[in-house]
Amino acid sequence: MSHKNEVVLCHYLYDPLNTLIRAVSSNEKTTQNFYCKSRLTTQFQGETQCTIFQQNDILLASRRSRSSTTETSLLVTDQKRSILSASRNTLIDSFVYTPYGYRSPQNHLLTVFGFNGELPDLVTGHYLLGNGYRAFNPILMRFNSPDSWSPFGRGGINPYAAFQSDPINKVDPTGHIATSLMVLKAVNRFKSALPQMKKSRVLFQKNKENLEATPLKNKGLEYLDAEIAQFENNVKLDKNVPKMITKLSDLEMLADKNRHFKYIYTDQSELIIGRTDGHGAPPHPVLAQMAKSPNVISAGYIGKRGDSIILSNQTGHYFRSKMDTTGPVMSFLKNLGIEAKLLRDERKHIGIPVFYRG
Structure with missing residues (x-):
């Protein structure tokens, strides 16, 4: 030839x-x-x-x-x-x-x-x-x-x-892996909110409490890919998109006192909250994918009971025995004008009980 x-x-x-x-x-x-x-x-x-x-x-x-x-x-x-x-x-x-x-x-x-x-x-x-x-x-x-x-x-x-x-x-903007359009738009909304965060809050990046906090480790890292894929599939059935908290009005999502929500908080003062009901309820590590910083310093549940915001350290992925990591989150919420409290006897509960009063 x-x-x-x-x-x-x-x-x-x-x-x-x-x-x-x-x-x-x-x-x-x-x-x-x-x-x-x-x-x-x-x-x-x-x-x-x-x-x-x-x-x-x-x-x-x-x-x-x-x-x-x-x-x-x-x-x-x-x-x-x-x-x-x-x-x-x-x-x-x-x-x-x-x-x-x-x-x-x-x-x-x-x-x-x-x-x-x-x-x-x-x-x-x-x-x-x-x-x-x-x-x-x-x-x-x-x-x-x-x-x-x-x-x-x-x-x-x-x-x-x-x-x-x-x-x-x-x-597929990277050429590596296709991403659900809805998830990509949610991530872009988070990223676009970052400049507003810098203007609307005290510069927590310089907050000693944040910088000295030890990052939490995901104990289920081997399941992360599957959890992200599951979230991408489920989010199509329910517009259950996590939210980055940048101002006081963002906390209106906590108004339903019969619900509780998952949250993660990073060393760059990124507080991201996701629902726990409906399709596509994201695990804590999936919430962390929405943040700019990879260093999660607090994770757990958050909810409104009575007139109080209640926080807990309950998380299977980032659990640290006998350690309270909610301090930086409480400081962040206080700067927004909200006093938050720690859930008492949190080991006895799953999430924030409906009947609980702080």
Whole structure:
């Protein structure tokens, strides 16, 4: 059989963190990418500069600049960030996708983004998820290369599968593992609340009580992946989404005195509360996944009984015998204007009893 020499169509260059920063095609056209955290913000294609405007996770507009010419396009997206249309002056560019993201190969001039707000490769049209980690092929509906987390890790048994065969309800911004859209939006809401936390509270990051607290260890770490997967599946049945407490009004969720809730608190003063009833009630380590800091310094139950907020140290995952870790949480609540109390004889109870009065 005759052998044909392979033709290199494009060279891809990565930084030390494995982020795609430059692509050089065979015709020597160079594309350079610049990021803010994990999001693409600016792209240079030869002499053309494209700048992306976004608020939190929402794509708003893109601006192309070349020499003395500047053109701005407004973007319309769906809840997964897929570009549905882009408009500039009287020009309107519309986009239609198959469930796995294939769209017409016609040249779209008004935006560089496509399916799920991802950037298609200029040579292949495939989506380089994880900022260049893996190429997703929307025609074959699978990845071109295997996942490093497969087959024994969270990547699943099939290293080439995309979106866990559910591209309508799941997204995969990292290229490693598909995430429920609802869960991803909840996590993004938590992250977007962090700047407000810094403005609306005393800087607890400098609080000696927090910094000197010993982080709690998850005694069921081997079950964490299964617990996260279970939560992602159950949360679809019930909008049981945990909440980060940043201001006094957030504690209105405790108004029902017949309920109690789980909480975790980190060394960065992140208090996250989740319901214990309904579908998808998250274990304490799942609540901890919503926090920016990995250091949980208090975990237990919280509820309102009478006119008092009651806290406990009850947790199977983070349990520490004969040790009260609620002090930093009480200080945090006091700063919000709430006096909290410790549940008496907490070993005799499961959660905060309905009949309990502080």
